[in-house]
Amino acid sequence: MDKAMIRLRMSTADAHYAGNLVDGARMLALFGDVATELLIRHDGDEGLFVAYDNVEFLAPVYAGDYIEATGEIVQVGNSSRKMEFVAKKVIAPNPEAGVTAADLLVEPVIVCKASGTCVVPKDRQRGVK
Numbered sequence: 001m002d003k004a005m006i007r008l009r010m011s012t013a014d015a016h017y018a019g020n021l022v023d024g025a026r027m028l029a030l031f032g033d034v035a036t037e038l039l040i041r042h043d044g045d046e047g048l049f050v051a052y053d054n055v056e057f058l059a060p061v062y063a064g065d066y067i068e069a070t071g072e073i074v075q076v077g078n079s080s081r082k083m084e085f086v087a088k089k090v091i092a093p094n095p096e097a098g099v100t101a102a103d104l105l106v107e108p109v110i111v112c113k114a115s116g117t118c119v120v121p122k123d124r125q126r127g128v129k
Helices: 025-043
Strands: 003-009 015-017 048-057 066-076 080-093 102-119
Touching (some): 025 048, 025 080, 025 102, 066 102
Antiparallel strands (some): 003 066, 048 102, 066 080, 080 102
16 A cells, blocks of 8 residues: 655744643644545545544654654545554654754654545545555
C-alpha cells in the first residue's frame, strides 16, 4: 500500500507546557499532513479526515526533538481510506553536552501511534496511483 513520511524539528513555538513539552495534538497535526499526502498520491485529491479510531501517546516530545511521522494506507474502500500512523523521535537535544548539542538516537523512540479513516468522494478520485 501507499506510504508517506515527513520529518521536522519541534520548535519552542510547538511547546505548550512547562519544560518545553509539546502538546500531543501536534503529533495528530503531523498525521493529518501525512494523510493528505497519502490521499494525493493515491487519489489525486486531498480528501477529508473523518475520524481517528485509536490514538496512543507513548512518550513525551519536547522542543528541539526531531519527529519522523509516517503513515500508510492499509485498506481501500469505495471512497474510504483506512490509515495507520507512527511518530518517532529520531533526534533529541543534549543540553548536558552543550547548549546546541543534540544526539541522533540509535533507536528511535515511538512517541505516538494512531489509526483513522479518510474519505475521497468518488467524483474527486482521479486514480493517480
